[in-house]
Amino acid sequence: MRKTPLLSQVLAVNTLLVVATVFAASVAAQVDLGEAAGTRQFLVLLAAIFATLLANNLVMRRRFAPLESLTRTMECVDLTVPGVRAHPSDGESVDISRMRESFNRMLSRLEQERVGSATAVLRAQEAERARVARDLHDEVNQALAAVSLRLAATAEQAPPEFARELAETQRLAGQAMQELLGLARELRPSALDDHGLLPALRTQVRLFGERWAIPAHFAADGPRPLLGDFEQLVVYRVVQEALSNIARHANASKVKVTVLGCNSTHLKVTVSDDGDGFNPGRLRDGSSGLAGMRERALLAGGRLDITSAPGDGTIVELTVRARGVRAA
Ligand SMILES: Nc1ncnc2c1ncn2[C@@H]1O[C@H](COP(=O)(O)OP(=O)(O)OP(=O)(O)O)[C@@H](O)[C@H]1O
Numbered sequence: 165m166r167k168t169p170l171l172s173q174v175l176a177v178n179t180l181l182v183v184a185t186v187f188a189a190s191v192a193a194q195v196d197l198g199e200a201a202g203t204r205q206f207l208v209l210l211a212a213i214f215a216t217l218l219a220n221n222l223v224m225r226r227r228f229a230p231l232e233s234l235t236r237t238m239e240c241v242d243l244t245v246p247g248v249r250a251h252p253s254d255g256e257s258v259d260i261s262r263m264r265e266s267f268n269r270m271l272s273r274l275e276q277e278r279v280g281s282a283t284a285v286l287r288a289q290e291a292e293r294a295r296v297a298r299d300l301h302d303e304v305n306q307a308l309a310a311v312s313l314r315l316a317a318t319a320e321q322a323p324p325e326f327a328r329e330l331a332e333t334q335r336l337a338g339q340a341m342q343e344l345l346g347l348a349r350e351l352r353p354s355a356l357d358d359h360g361l362l363p364a365l366r367t368q369v370r371l372f373g374e375r376w377a378i379p380a381h382f383a384a385d386g387p388r389p390l391l392g393d394f395e396q397l398v399v400y401r402v403v404q405e406a407l408s409n410i411a412r413h414a415n416a417s418k419v420k421v422t423v424l425g426c427n428s429t430h431l432k433v434t435v436s437d438d439g440d441g442f443n444p445g446r447l448r449d450g451s452s453g454l455a456g457m458r459e460r461a462l463l464a465g466g467r468l469d470i471t472s473a474p475g476d477g478t479i480v481e482l483t484v485r486a487r488g489v490r491a492a
């Protein structure tokens with residue numbers, strides 16, 4: 165069944181009541197429509213009904229406007245874009261004001277809970293990645309290293325017809341070790357723990373350039389704001405996804421990554437390429453990289469801006485909150 169707006173319902177009921185009252189009053193007053201005086205009285209009553217309904221309509225619309233505005237805000241709230249709140253409107257009644265305040269409180273609670281649970285999921289994901297990377301590095305890599313050593317020892321004593329085959333097997337084991345270490349590094353950037361964010365980013369950009377044969381330039385400038393562990397990881401992962409997108413989609417001939425300490429409160433990281441570009445407003449369903457970058461930026465108290473257009477390259481700009489400035 166089609167639902168009628170509350171305002172229309174109230175106006176309809178008021179109209180019925182006014183018409184019924186006037187009708188009852190004219191019956192009680194025995195208005196005779198056959199006489200000229202009676203007709204005049206009837207016309208006056210009709211004009212009064214019309215004026216009453218018009219005034220009623222205007223007043224009701226004004227009274228319902230705050231409710232309409234609150235409903236519009238409720239409809240457009242998106243928890244992935246926090247900070248939207250319902251603002252007081254002119255002529256707001258006590259009930260609407262209470263409803264608005266409760267709605268705003270509920271939004272704050274939902275935003276906090278969302279940030280808490282999303283941060284917990286990200287931390288758990290990172291911890292799991294670190295565990296897998298450690299296992300790959302400490303166990304699988306060690307086992308491959310042992311295989312490689314035994315192959316080398318066997319190759320020395322083996323007859324020449326087997327020695328070449330053994331040397332090739334040893335080369336393959338060495339290659340597998342390199343790939344494994346690369347995988348472990350992608351899973352958990354140990355450079356981040358060992359050397360800090362800037363050297364880790366510099367290494368990431370250098371390895372990207374070497375792997376994809378795209379000239380990739382890294383630069384850091386300005387004050388060095390202090391970032392927490394979580395924020396550093398966010399910056400690292402966002403740059404990682406931006407570079408991976410460049411490798412997969414951009415056809416770029418050069419890439420630039422810059423880290424700019426704007427002031428003691430924020431750090432800005434920009435990844436730009438001169439590739440094919442795309443329309444950020446029209447993304448296919450199922451792609452999660454950009455959404456994940458945005459989510460991470462938000463959880464780190466920052467924001468992500470993407471500027472791109474077909475044929476115009478892409479600029480990914482991440483701003484995160486800092487805890488102060490690193491002493492020089
Ligand atoms: N630097 C870029 N240059 C050109 N196109 C890009 C670039 N970055 C993103 N895109 C476009 O935006 C789309 C969405 O990117 P997103 O990272 O969200 O998904 P994806 O890379 O396709 O898949 P995944 O979920 O595995 O990351 C890509 O499919 C691509 O068309």
Ligand SMILES: [Mg+2]
Pocket residue numbers: 405408409452453454
């Ligand atoms: Mg992607």
